[in-house]
Amino acid sequence: MTDTTTNAPADRARTTELGPVGRFLKATEIDTRMLGMVGALLLIWVGLQVISSLRLGVNPFEFDSRTFLTARNLWNLSVQASAVAIMATGMVLVIVMRNIDLSVGSAEGLIGMVMGFAQVHFLVKAVGLELGNPWIWALALAIGIALGLMIGALQGFVIAYMEVPAFIVTLGGLLIWRGAAWWVTSGQTIAPLDATFQLMGGGPQGAIGATWSWIVGLVACLAVVFLLLRGRQQRKRFKFPLRPVWAEALLGAVTCGVILGAIWIANSYPWPIGIVRRYAEANGITIPEGGLFIAHGIAIPVLIAVAVGIVMTFVTNRTRFGRYVFAIGGNPEAANLAGINTRWITMKVFMIMGVLAAISAAVSSARLNSATNSLGTLDELLVIAAAVIGGTSLAGGSGTVAGAMLGALLMQSLQSGMVLLNIDTPLQNIVVGLVLVVAVWLDTLYRKRV
Structure with missing residues (x-):
C-alpha cells in the first residue's frame, strides 16, 4: 500500500495554482493563524530586545544581561506566564460555548487567600499539624481545588439552569469573590507559606x-x-x-x-x-x-502549565465532552435538538474553569510566597485576551488550547517588556486593552474571509 491515498486531478490542479508558500502550507497543514501568532511573538521579542538595548546604549546582538532576550528574562517570563496560561486553557472552552467568565481573577485571589490561611493558620493551629508536615501543602491544595470546583459549579448552575447571562453572573462573581478574599483575613497578607508548597512557584528550588x-x-x-x-x-x-x-x-x-x-x-x-x-x-x-x-x-510551574495544556488538549480534541462543547458553541439549538444536555455541559465547563483558577492561585501565591488580597487582580483581562489572541472566536465554536497558551506567552511578553522598559502601569493597561481590541478585530476579519 502506498502512502498516497488520493490522486484526484482536481486536487492536483488546485495545488498547481498555489504559489510556493501556499503549496508549503498545504503540504505541512500548518495553521496560518498559529503561524501568524508565532511570527508576532518573535517580532515582539526582537523589538523589545532592540529597544531595551538602545536604551542601555549596547549592541542588540551582544545580549547584555539587562536586555530582553536573556536566559534569565526568558526563564522568568515562562514562570510568570504559567498562571495565565493555565486559566486560558479553560477560558477557551468558556468562550467556545459563547459565554464569558469575568470572575477568574477574583476567584484566583479568594482561593489563594484561603489556601494561604489553611497553611498558616487552619492546618497548623486548628488541625494541629506541625510546620513542615508534608501533608500541609497537599491538604491546602486540595482545599483550594475543592473551593474552585464549588465556585465554578455555583456560577455554572446559575448560568445553565437559572438562565442568567454569563456576563452578569461572572461580573457579580468578580465583585463577590474579591470582597470575600478580603474578609478571609480582613485584608492582611499571609506569609510565609509552606516550603514544599513554594516549589510550585519556581525559583532555584522550584526547578x-x-x-x-x-x-x-x-x-x-x-x-x-x-x-x-x-x-x-x-x-x-x-x-x-x-x-x-x-x-x-x-x-x-x-x-x-x-x-x-x-x-x-x-x-x-x-x-x-x-x-x-x-x-x-x-x-x-x-x-x-x-x-x-x-x-x-x-521551572515546576512551567511543567504544571504544560501538563494542564496536554490534558485540556486531550479533553477538547479526544473526548465526547470536548466534541459536545464545540457542537454547542457552533449551534446551541441544533446541539440541544441532537440530545446533548447543554445545561450540564455548560455547568461542567465552569466547574473546570474553577479548578483551573485554583491551580493558578496555587502557582501565583507560591511564586510570591504569600497570599495577598490583590492576587489575581486584572488577570481576567489577561486570560480573556490570551484566549482571543490565540484564535478563540467570541462568536463561539472555534478555538485551540495551544493557541491560548501561546497567547498567554505573548501577553506576558508585552507586560514583561514594558516593565523592563520602565513604562508606567497605566500605559501598560492601555497597551493590553489595545491589543485585545485589535485581536478581536482581526478575528472578525478572519471569519469574514472564511
Whole structure:
C-alpha cells in the first residue's frame, strides 16, 4: 500500500495554482493563524530586545544581561506566564460555548487567600499539624481545588439552569469573590507559606535542574515522533490524504528543535551567587575559582502549565465532552435538538474553569510566597485576551488550547517588556486593552474571509 491515498486531478490542479508558500502550507497543514501568532511573538521579542538595548546604549546582538532576550528574562517570563496560561486553557472552552467568565481573577485571589490561611493558620493551629508536615501543602491544595470546583459549579448552575447571562453572573462573581478574599483575613497578607508548597512557584528550588530538564526534553521529542508516526498510521487506516514525508520530517525536526532550544535556555540560567554559596557550604562543596554554575532547568510551574495544556488538549480534541462543547458553541439549538444536555455541559465547563483558577492561585501565591488580597487582580483581562489572541472566536465554536497558551506567552511578553522598559502601569493597561481590541478585530476579519 502506498502512502498516497488520493490522486484526484482536481486536487492536483488546485495545488498547481498555489504559489510556493501556499503549496508549503498545504503540504505541512500548518495553521496560518498559529503561524501568524508565532511570527508576532518573535517580532515582539526582537523589538523589545532592540529597544531595551538602545536604551542601555549596547549592541542588540551582544545580549547584555539587562536586555530582553536573556536566559534569565526568558526563564522568568515562562514562570510568570504559567498562571495565565493555565486559566486560558479553560477560558477557551468558556468562550467556545459563547459565554464569558469575568470572575477568574477574583476567584484566583479568594482561593489563594484561603489556601494561604489553611497553611498558616487552619492546618497548623486548628488541625494541629506541625510546620513542615508534608501533608500541609497537599491538604491546602486540595482545599483550594475543592473551593474552585464549588465556585465554578455555583456560577455554572446559575448560568445553565437559572438562565442568567454569563456576563452578569461572572461580573457579580468578580465583585463577590474579591470582597470575600478580603474578609478571609480582613485584608492582611499571609506569609510565609509552606516550603514544599513554594516549589510550585519556581525559583532555584522550584526547578528540576539541568539533567532532568534534558531528560524531559528528550522524552518530549520521542513523544512528538511517536505522535507523528501514530497520526500517519491512522490516516492510512482510514484512507485519509497523507502529508509528504518531507513535511512530516520537517514538522518533527522543528518541534524538537523548539523543545530542545527551550531546554537549553532554561539550563543557561544559573542560580544566584548567594544561593550557590549557601548551597555549597551546606553540602561541603568547594567553589572553584571561576565560580560554581548550577542551572535552574525547567521551572515546576512551567511543567504544571504544560501538563494542564496536554490534558485540556486531550479533553477538547479526544473526548465526547470536548466534541459536545464545540457542537454547542457552533449551534446551541441544533446541539440541544441532537440530545446533548447543554445545561450540564455548560455547568461542567465552569466547574473546570474553577479548578483551573485554583491551580493558578496555587502557582501565583507560591511564586510570591504569600497570599495577598490583590492576587489575581486584572488577570481576567489577561486570560480573556490570551484566549482571543490565540484564535478563540467570541462568536463561539472555534478555538485551540495551544493557541491560548501561546497567547498567554505573548501577553506576558508585552507586560514583561514594558516593565523592563520602565513604562508606567497605566500605559501598560492601555497597551493590553489595545491589543485585545485589535485581536478581536482581526478575528472578525478572519471569519469574514472564511
